Amino acid sequence: MGVETPGSQSSLHRANLERVVRAVRMAGSLTQAEIARTTGLSAATVSNIVRELKEGGTVEVTPTSSGGRRARSVSLSGDAGIVVGVDFGHTHLRVAIGNLAHKVLDEKTEPLDVDASAAQGMDRAEVLVSRLIESNGISRHKIVGVGLGVPGPIDVETGVLGSTSILPGWVGTNPRDDLAARLGVPVYVDNDANLGALGELVWGGGRGAADLAYIKVASGVGAGLVISGRIYRGPGGTAGEIGHITLDESGPVCRCGNRGCLETFTAARYVLPLLHSSHGPKLTVERMVELAGEGDPGCRRVIADVGRHIGSGVANLCNLLNPSRVVLGGDLAGAGELVLAPIRDSVARYAIPSAARQLAVVPGTLGGRAEVLGALALVLSEMGDSTLLDRAQPTDATALA
């Protein structure tokens, strides 16, 4: 395709093609009427473009029904490309592959001490991705991109890991460029909270919400914020540090240096010790949730208190951003209403009523898979459409230029 003059017939046509592909790429599948609504294009234009994209092999069209009427569902062709997700957790490495029609094809997890060294972690990631691709009979040139999740602050522009006490063996490394060089494909990187938010938005408890906060309570507490369908990172990439909202100025000293941060009332390392004398020192969050489900009063009390404190943070979030949904991730989500009800109580108590009225607080449905699926979603959201359209078989109309 040659250089096009902006405003010319062919560049307008190309722009319309990209709008339709982008809409379908983000949603997974849409009816033609939904594409028209999302893109603002006329029904006739959408119909022509969909036909052209179908002939080029970029999209697939399947019969469906919408509101009792026959409709045509459009998704990107499963053959159009493969996306890969890689998620480094504190104790595991997860890899997933999917296609552009939002179908997850395969996943693998293995234990990994991520703190050991960055190089060791990248070696394992390279091996695991290669194995998964080969065992599914996928050729490498089908991969359009890899999404990479790391459990720490990362600059998504440069790919460099920030100074952190969370991953000392990774500070100053560039896992994005490293993995891109090893695999020979574009790599997109983000932190675990943002990927959890994307995963739940596309496949889990956040489906259909344009504005949501994903809150994960684990060794730390973080939030991924989705505003108008996109991750909000802020210029420094630190948006969503809900764990460091001050709840008590004379509370415990936090790893950030302040006192009484939300994290010091909710993160595992602070709340599990409350149960050490009654339940022994080896208690995990997973086990605490299990015991609470069986009626253990101490575990129930601790979980309820954690919920109340998270709710205070969520109330602040409501007043500032007014999200329509809060998705709770991590092991704590397994406690269901035992933690969700106290969150809602605190929100009702501390948030402005009009900000809290339309808020739904729900558990994540993806569990530990949220981040790796979010890594797939990151590629779908960041990859752009040019590659995809240029890969397609040129038809008369696209060759018009």
Ligand SMILES: [Zn+2]
């Ligand atoms: Zn703090």
